[in-house]
Amino acid sequence: ETGVTQTPRHLVMGMTNKKSLKCEQHLGHNAMYWYKQSAKKPLELMFVYSLEERVENNSVPSRFSPECPNSSHLFLHLHTLQPEDSALYLCASSQEQTYEQYFGPGTRLTVT
Amino acid sequence: KQEVTQIPAALSVPEGENLVLNCSFTDSAIYNLQWFRQDPGKGLTSLLLIQSSQREQTSGRLNASLDKSSGRSTLYIAASQPGDSATYLCAVLGPPRQLTFGSGTQLTVLP
Numbered sequence: 001e002t003g004v005t006q007t008p009r010h011l012v013m014g015m016t017n018k019k020s021l022k023c024e025q026h027l028g029h030n031a032m033y034w035y036k037q038s039a040k041k042p043l044e045l046m047f048v049y050s051l052e053e054r055v056e057n058n059s060v061p062s063r064f065s066p067e068c069p070n071s072s073h074l075f076l077h078l079h080t081l082q083p084e085d086s087a088l089y090l091c092a093s094s095q096e097q098t099y100e101q102y103f104g105p106g107t108r109l110t111v112t
Numbered sequence: 113k114q115e116v117t118q119i120p121a122a123l124s125v126p127e128g129e130n131l132v133l134n135c136s137f138t139d140s141a142i143y144n145l146q147w148f149r150q151d152p153g154k155g156l157t158s159l160l161l162i163q164s165s166q167r168e169q170t171s172g173r174l175n176a177s178l179d180k181s182s183g184r185s186t187l188y189i190a191a192s193q194p195g196d197s198a199t200y201l202c203a204v205l206g207p208p209r210q211l212t213f214g215s216g217t218q219l220t221v222l223p
Contacts, residue, residue: 103157104155
């Protein structure tokens with residue numbers, strides 16, 4: 001595998017479910033990001049991890065919980081989501097935070 | 113708070129035409145500016161990155177310019193092809209080291 005991969009690519013979950021999104025980067029980068037892309041809205045940065053430490057948390061509801069166990073892996077744990085959380089969730093990575101960001105293909109999440 | 117605007121929101125051109133996409137940003141204190149391409153339902157593909165000290169970058173038929181003082185960037189696509197049809201996103205990286213995205217320009221190149 002090369003670049004940034006995300007699993008699953010599609011996820012449908014009920015409001016009471018718990019699920020996790022996974023991101024893996026094979027680029028040797030040390031910063032990873034979660035973004036949310038809703039219909040008709042610009043991409044929104046959710047979380048930033050640099051050297052495995054969370055450095056940004058943009059007022060994201062606590063029902064979203066990130067985890068970065070090492071520099072190659074990033075998770076987004078989901079619980080008790082709302083229908084308005086349905087969106088495309090994109091992971092990205094970069095070498096340091098001021099360098100070019102590379103994106104994964106995204107996970108299309110639908111909350112029913 | 114940084115705001116990024118892209119004009120037009122949608123553009124339809126015949127194949128072979130040269131075209132320009134526009135991006136403007138409100139805060140000129142940026143580290144760099146990136147142009148991305150997004151196909152429907154897919155992730156983002158980085159096209160060009162311009163550092164704040166640079167004026168332009170070129171890759172194949174694409175040329176991006178940056179005028180930091182006026183808060184503007186353009187993406188020039190030469191000899192457009194149907195395969196260029198996608199949404200083009202502009203994003204600026206500024207303090208505190210966050211990418212701020214525009215809403216994108218949806219480009220359709222007609223055969």
